[in-house]
Amino acid sequence: MTAQFLFGGAGLVLFALGIWSFLVHEPLLRKLIALNIMGSGVFHLLIATAERGDLPPDPVPHALVLTGIVVAVSATALALALGRRLEEEDPDG
Amino acid sequence: MDSLALAIGVPLIAALAAAAFPARAQALGLAGALATTVASLQVTALVWQQGSLRSEPGGWGAPLGLALQADGLSAALIAMTALVALATAIYASGYFRPGNRPREFWPLWLLLWTALNGTFLAADLFNLYVNMELLGLAAAALGALGGQPAAVAASLRYLLIGLLGSMTYLLGVALVYTAYGTLDMDLVAAALRPGPVAGTAMVLMTGGLALKAALFPLHFWLPPAHANATAPVSAALSALVVKAAFYLVLRLWLDVFTPLVTPAAAHLIGLLGAAAVVWGSWRALRAERLKLLAAYSTVAQIGYLCLFFPLLQATPPGTAREDLLAALVLMALTHGFAKSGLFLAAGLVQQSAGHDRIKELGGTAQHLPATTFSIALAGTALIGLPPSGSFIGKWLLMTSAVQTGQWWWIAAVMTGTLLAAAYVFRVLGQAFNLEPTPRRFLTQGRTELPALLLALTSVAVLGLAARPLWQLLQPGGAA
Helix, strand or coil, rough: HHHHHHHHHHHHHHHHHHHHHHHHHHCCHHHHHHHHHHHHHHHHHHHHHHCCCCCCHHHHHHHHHHHHHHHHHHHHHHHHHHHHHHHHHHCCC | CCHHHHHHHHHHHHHHHHHHCCCHHHHHHHHHHHHHHHHHHHHHHHHHHHHCCCHHHCCCCCCCCCCCCHHHHHHHHHHHHHHHHHHHHHHHHEEEEEEEECHHHHHHHHHHHHHHHHHEEEEEEEHCCCCCCCCHHHHHHHHHHCHHHHHHHHHHHHHHHHHHHHHHHHHHHHHHHHHHCCCCCCHHHCCCCCCCHHHHHHHHHHHHHHHCCCCCCCCCCHHHHHCCCCCHHHHHHHHHHHHHHHHHHHHHHHCCHHCCCHHHHHHHHHHHHHHHHHHHHHHHHCCCCCCHHHHHHHHHHHHHHHHHHHHHHHHCCCCCHHHHCCCCCHHHHHHHHHHHHHHHHHHHHHHHHHHHHHHHCCHHHHCHHHHHHHHHHHHHHHCCCCHHHHHHHHHHHHHHHHHCCCHHHHHHHHHHHHHHHCCCCCHHHHHHHCCCCCCCCCCCCHEEEEEHHHHHHHHHHHHHHHHHHHCCHHHHCCC
8 A cells, every 4th residue: 555655656656757857848859758658657647556465457548558658659650750840840949 | 421520531531632633632622522511411410300419439429439429509610611612612722823832721721621621520628629620731731822922931930820729728627627537528518517627627728729819919910811811711711710619619609608798707708898899990990901901800700709698698598598699609700701701812813813912903993894793792701781680690699798788798899890891892892983884794604603602602592591500509409
């Protein structure tokens, strides 16, 4: 039980850190890393919910986390592609 | 075949086909658009007959499987999406010039449609998250399609804001799963008990979605993203994509978090809506470019939809509440048709003049009588003049505000309506007495007709024949 709270609590802390970093930092890479950290925070929380004591862990949150990772990777890739396009147009900006 | 799965599967397959055969992307895209329209309207027809539909693809039921469901609200939005997206697809086939990237347009367009239908049909909070992400990715890629640095920068910002919104929504979903062990909307609604976890989840999910729906003061990303995209994309972003996020807020508040919707919470949304109406209309009046005007007007129109929340909360279940909900849907549909018509027409004006600065549009507007007429019709619906659908919507909104004793919302509606009249006439004023009137009403049928039909629907069809919408929204179906 304590481990579950530690894991879930760490997830919430990660989410809060990510949101802070997203809002205060200007560069695209830092914003993207911040978003991914927010995502990891949510995934932490979901994995912590999967714990069911002596029973085998609940598979549904695991499936959710896998889907979430796929979505996060695609979104990060698109954002990086758009960012690169902007840099090619204007190398100084 | 399962009609709900078809409404998502047909555009998805068409999108893959258009991506696999880029040389025939346009033909495949148009065929896909037509097939998707048929599949979508079939869902609406079935809901009309049966009241509501639910299907569990693969035979996996809730809580493990992902169910799809449709009721009157989703059927109305699916039908609107189908008609607007079909008209815009026909417009796009005539709008893009060679070398203007039409090939990438079609797969993304159909993917956007897939995600919209998926959002309206999902019965599961996590499935909704995936569809919203798909919608955000397709919308951001479409927005950047023009390739100008301003459009790419606006789309990148739109993508990042959308991701922030989805992550916040996802944290809410995780909390709901922690507390109730299910993600099916009906099961969550049955299990929900007011408490700190449910309250936090509702705030997180509503906040994330409000960011995506551009609810004041979270609207800052919308005007640049919508104004810089190419015309068919702007139309879809403003008329459909924003509506999807709003639909989710409505769905969550009406069906899932019902016990948590207190007068204070509903009033907060109403206040933000009132601020959006006044601020969005004011900025639209001050906008120098036609597409920026249309984008700010979207901010205001989302505000009107939010004004319904405190009234719905204060109205007990019964005929009055059903009328109010139907008025809300009617305003959302009217705005969808009017705003897509306006953006498509604005795109033609921009293409013809090479810019869209309102002050210098005089001669151009007069050269395109059909397009100017579309702008005027769409403007009629945005102001809320009779016989447009938003006239009925605003009328019921104000009647209900008087009946529930919340007369202060009327001030916001009146101010917004006056400002809307001012910004619409500011554009139309450019269209008279500048050049000799051309003889031909239509100059370019393939692009001008879809815009005209969309604008005409918002005024004539939705205003004069709104009755079927009331029947569609009946819980037991109309037939």
